Amino acid sequence: MLINWKWVSALSVASALAACGGGGDTTARGAIAVNMSNGYGAIVVNYTSQPEANSDVVDKCADDSGAGCAVILEFSGNGTCGSAAWAAGNGVWGVGSAGSKEVADSRALSQCIAKGGVSCEIPGWLETQCN
Incomplete structure (x- = not known):
């Protein structure tokens, strides 16, 4: 049985990239957080991870309006x-x-x-x- 080493090599590289996060989802993500008591808030866009977008928007909202900010919208898609x-x-x-x-x-x-x-x-x- 002949093995096509080019295909084996390509599959190995693709598997390694997938396992390490390379070649992953490039969908842009955003979030909006608000302070329910005073109406101030923040928005972030173009993040590669929803948890990172959520964390950063809550921090940004709190910097601008004080504690008590919560994410009210997550959105994704370029x-x-x-x-x-x-x-x-x-x-x-x-x-x-x-x-x-x-x-x-x-x-x-x-x-x-x-x-x-x-x-x-x-x-x-x-x-x-x-x-």
């Missing part, structure tokens, strides 16, 4: 946008994600209103929103 809408009058949040900033904003506003939010709006701190 070109995917995340958004949040807040009703300052009664503290209701809505979130949304989509392939464009405009649609993500619209979904967040719709969810905020559906949850009973009064005068829902996209907060000023929510700038860059897309992976």
Whole structure:
């Protein structure tokens, strides 16, 4: 039986890369965290790991607004946008994600209103929103 060593070598390299994390998922990930008591928050985009995005966004939110920040939205996919809408009058949040900033904003506003939010709006701190 003849063994094609080129194929064996290629499979060995591919297996080693997969085991070591090489050639892994390159999907961009993002997260939004907010401080429920004061409406401040943060967003991060273009991370390679969701846990890293979540950890960094909570830290960034806490730096800007104090303790008590929590992730309210995780989103992934190259070109995917995340958004949040807040009703300052009664503290209701809505979130949304989509392939464009405009649609993500619209979904967040719709969810905020559906949850009973009064005068829902996209907060000023929510700038860059897309992976």
